[in-house]
Amino acid sequence: xxxxxxxxxxxGIMHREMLRLVGQRGRLAAAVVRPLVWLGIFAVGxxxxxxxxxxxxxxxxxxxxxxxxxxLVGMMLLFHGMQSSLSMVYDREMGSMRVLLTAPLPxxxxxxxxxxxxxxxxxxxxxxxxxxxxxxxxxxxxxxxLAAMPALGLAGLMLAxxxxxxxxxxxxxxxxxxxxxxVIFPLFFASTALYPLWRLEEVSPILAAIAGLNPFSHxxxxxRFALYLRFEPVALAVCILALAxxxxxxxxxxxxxxxFWARRIAKGA
Amino acid sequence: xxxxxxxxxxxxxxxxxxxxxxxxxxxPGSFAVLLGPNxxxxxxxxxLVTGLYNAQHGDIRIxxxxxxxxxxxxxxxxxxxxxxxxxxxxxxxxxxxTYHGALHGLSRREARERARDELExxxxxxxxxxxxxxxxxxxxxxxxxxxxxxHRPRLLIVDEATxxxxxxxxxxxxxxxxxxxxxxxxxxxxxxxxxxVEPSDQLVVLxxxxxxxxxxxxxLAPSAALEAAFLRITGGPS
Numbered sequence: 001x002x003x004x005x006x007x008x009x010x011x012g013i014m015h016r017e018m019l020r021l022v023g024q025r026g027r028l029a030a031a032v033v034r035p036l037v038w039l040g041i042f043a044v045g046x047x048x049x050x051x052x053x054x055x056x057x058x059x060x061x062x063x064x065x066x067x068x069x070x071x072l073v074g075m076m077l078l079f080h081g082m083q084s085s086l087s088m089v090y091d092r093e094m095g096s097m098r099v100l101l102t103a104p105l106p107x108x109x110x111x112x113x114x115x116x117x118x119x120x121x122x123x124x125x126x127x128x129x130x131x132x133x134x135x136x137x138x139x140x141x142x143x144x145x146l147a148a149m150p151a152l153g154l155a156g157l158m159l160a161x162x163x164x165x166x167x168x169x170x171x172x173x174x175x176x177x178x179x180x181x182x183v184i185f186p187l188f189f190a191s192t193a194l195y196p197l198w199r200l201e202e203v204s205p206i207l208a209a210i211a212g213l214n215p216f217s218h219x220x221x222x223x224r225f226a227l228y229l230r231f232e233p234v235a236l237a238v239c240i241l242a243l244a245x246x247x248x249x250x251x252x253x254x255x256x257x258x259x260f261w262a263r264r265i266a267k268g269a
Numbered sequence: 270x271x272x273x274x275x276x277x278x279x280x281x282x283x284x285x286x287x288x289x290x291x292x293x294x295x296x297p298g299s300f301a302v303l304l305g306p307n308x309x310x311x312x313x314x315x316x317l318v319t320g321l322y323n324a325q326h327g328d329i330r331i332x333x334x335x336x337x338x339x340x341x342x343x344x345x346x347x348x349x350x351x352x353x354x355x356x357x358x359x360x361x362x363x364x365x366x367t368y369h370g371a372l373h374g375l376s377r378r379e380a381r382e383r384a385r386d387e388l389e390x391x392x393x394x395x396x397x398x399x400x401x402x403x404x405x406x407x408x409x410x411x412x413x414x415x416x417x418x419x420h421r422p423r424l425l426i427v428d429e430a431t432x433x434x435x436x437x438x439x440x441x442x443x444x445x446x447x448x449x450x451x452x453x454x455x456x457x458x459x460x461x462x463x464x465x466v467e468p469s470d471q472l473v474v475l476x477x478x479x480x481x482x483x484x485x486x487x488x489l490a491p492s493a494a495l496e497a498a499f500l501r502i503t504g505g506p507s
Contacts, residue, residue, distance in 0.1 A: 104342070
């Protein structure tokens with residue numbers, strides 16, 4: 001593989017994803033409005049119900065809005081990752097995935113480039129949300145925004161890789177819509193996005209154990225700690241491991257000798 | 270060197286055999302028509318040739334490179350127009366072509382220049398800035414062929430590209446691709462339309478996953494009698 005060719009392909013894939021996202025104004029608006037609704041309505045309503053003690057990385061008592069923002073950022077990455085993989089199923093059904101997969105580059109590179117493109121395109125939207133969150137007095141240190149970037153990148157890649165693995169196992173768009181509901185909501189609610197682990201332990205140790213194992217929780221914690229200039233090694237390790245596993249599964253699923261393409265029934269053969 | 274060499278290719282899905290012991294070759298500069306009724310195995314064959322998935326038995330070589338063992342140089346020499354439209358409807362014609370160029374290692378400038386040249390050759394140079402969604406079916410097919418030729422492949426595979434096109438659009442596409450053959454491009458043209466076959470073409474008749482005829486179309490039957498010969502081979506009404 002020549003690196004010059006490979007990097008041109010990567011840039012081409014990124015450019016295409018950017019153009020597609022900019023063209024989908026409704027999706028863009030929803031991506032920003034969705035977490036704002038959670039922050040502006042849900043979080044305000046729950047502020048009085050959920051008292052929070054001082055927990056790392058925070059050094060004082062915090063408002064619920066402050067707690068929930070990293071979780072909402074995780075939700076944005078999760079939704080974006082799932083929508084991107086949904087678009088991969090759509091591309092596969094509509095045929096444009098064939099254009100990608102018949103390019104003279106290794107499949108792992110093409111799929112990795114697609115993941116990276118998906119992640120890079122969502123970052124400006126996440127930062128827009130973080131800036132808007134300042135109106136709700138969610139104000140991490142200025143350097144935290146910079147420190148959060150690698151955490152956002154890793155979490156975004158991990159969630160997009162999860163979507164890639166899912167998309168490689170699902171044959172039709174209709175099936176994927178169902179899986180979205182069975183995946184997004186459990187991942188989101190059984191995590192530390194909305195409630196800290198100690199709160200979950202008080203009400204349900206089983207749910208707390210699930211949330212502790214949920215890679216999405218670790219993605220959220222990685223972002224939360226980075227935003228407040230703290231390093232969370234366990235969350236980092238889990239995110240890297242999950243990214244490797246999901247990506248390997250996705251590449252396996254799209255391998256010409258195994259996985260989806262080999263199993264598929266050729267339509268109109 | 271042979272542009273496309275398929276040796277003893279067999280593939281199945283579950284218990285169903287889609288292709289059985291298929292052998293065929295396409296030389297550079299030749300126009301080979303892969304003719305078969307719906308369900309003959311044409312699309313499966315093309316999916317295997319383009320490396321979308323691997324064949325269970327047999328080998329496929331493109332200019333000597335095995336698609337299974339050495340896929341990257343094989344794919345670099347290959348241009349494909351799939352049966353299913355594969356253009357991004359919400360991007361412009363130019364954006365679709367430069368994306369394809371990037372996937373084949375072309376710089377943006379090279380891709381833009383080649384896109385302009387290819388589109389002009391197809392008489393649609395002025396549509397570069399138009400969204401694909403606004404184009405007719407015939408124009409979209411022309412864009413797809415222009416895109417498949419952008420990286421200057423030496424073998425072009427076209428899967429039922431004329432399905433759904435009117436007579437004039439079909440003729441235009443065929444004439445253009447035949448012209449390219451004269452300049453050395455090898456073409457495998459899959460179709461189920463007998464009207465697209467000329468007597469001098471290499472004709473491969475595929476039926477129920479097997480090759481039933483491989484030779485000059487004119488040797489099978491004169492143009493007027495081709496339909497009867499095809500129906501005889503494929504067991505249709507005579």
